[in-house]
Amino acid sequence: MAHQAIILNVMIASPSDVAEERQLVRDAIYEWNTIHSKQFGIMLNPIGWETHVAPQMGGRAQEIINKQILENSDILIGIFWTRLGTSTGEYVSGTVEEITKHVEKEKLASIYISQKAYPNNINVEQLQLLRQQTTTWMDQGLLDFYDNHIDFKQKIKNHLTLHLQDNEYIQGIINNLNSSNPISQVISKQRIELNDAMIQIITNSGKFNTDVQFLRHLGGVSFHVGELGLNLKDGRELAKWQDAIESLTQYGLLKDRGYKGELFHLTNEGWKAFDQLQTQLKENKIILHL
Structure with missing residues (x-):
C-alpha cells in the first residue's frame, strides 16, 4: 500500500x-x-x-x-x-x-x-x-x-x-x-485502536512512571511494568504481550531504550495517550486521536 x-x-x-x-x-x-x-x-x-x-x-x-x-x-x-x-x-x-x-x-x-x-x-x-x-x-x-x-x-x-x-x-x-503541508497534518493524526494488553502497558508505565521490561531468559520472558509482573512461558501469552509492545512501538507510543527489544519507555506521544486514557478509559477498547 x-x-x-x-x-x-x-x-x-x-x-x-x-x-x-x-x-x-x-x-x-x-x-x-x-x-x-x-x-x-x-x-x-x-x-x-x-x-x-x-x-x-x-x-x-x-x-x-x-x-x-x-x-x-x-x-x-x-x-x-x-x-x-x-x-x-x-x-x-x-x-x-x-x-x-x-x-x-x-x-x-x-x-x-x-x-x-x-x-x-x-x-x-x-x-x-x-x-x-x-x-x-x-x-x-x-x-x-x-x-x-x-x-x-x-x-x-x-x-x-x-x-x-x-x-x-x-x-x-x-x-x-x-x-506547510495540510495533507501531512491530516495524515499525522493517527486513529489508534488499543487492545486490553496495550492499555495495561500504557497505564502501568504512566501511573508508576516506570519502564517496560521484556527480559528474555532460558525459562521464558520476564515481563514487568508498574504493578504488572508476569513470567511468560506459554506461547499464546508471550505472543500477546510481545505483539502489544511491538504495536505500541510502531505507533510511536513506546521507544526501545537499548535496541534489543528488552527495555522501553513512553515517548511524548505515549504520555499523551496515557493522559487520554485517564479520562476516556471506560471499556476494553478505546480509540486515541494523536
Missing part, C-alpha cells in the same frame, strides 16, 4: 580505500527504509559522487561536487580507514571539505573510522594525516569506530534510527514540511 514520506538525502563521503563500506552504507539505508520508512514517514536516499555527480567544466572539481550533491544533502556519513584523501587546494582533502561545509550549515554529520588491520601497501603519510584530523574531530564532536563490516552496518542502521528520532536538525525539517 502506498504511503506518504519525507525524502532525506544521505551523502556518503569517504576517500577511496573504503569502497566496501560505501556499499554497506547503501545496503543499510535500503534495509532501514524497508523496515522503518512507513513508521517514521521518512525515506532515506543514499547519494555519492560516483552515482549522483555529472561531468561539468568551469570550477574546482570539489566545488562542482559540493554544488551538485553536498548542498542538497540532509545527512552526511563520513568513513575513513587508512587515508584522509587528496587536497582540494582549500582543504586538506575533499572529504574533509565536504564534512566541514556540511557541519558549518548545522546539518547532521556522523563520522566512522575503521580499526581493521592495515593493508601491506599502506601510505604512511596519508595515515598520519588521518590521525591528525581524527584528533581535531574528537575535540569537535563524537566519532565512532568499528573493526568489522557486520558491526559497521548494524551501527549505521541503529544510529540512523537514533538521529531520526532525536536530532534537532532532522526534526526541524520534518516539522517545517508538516506545518
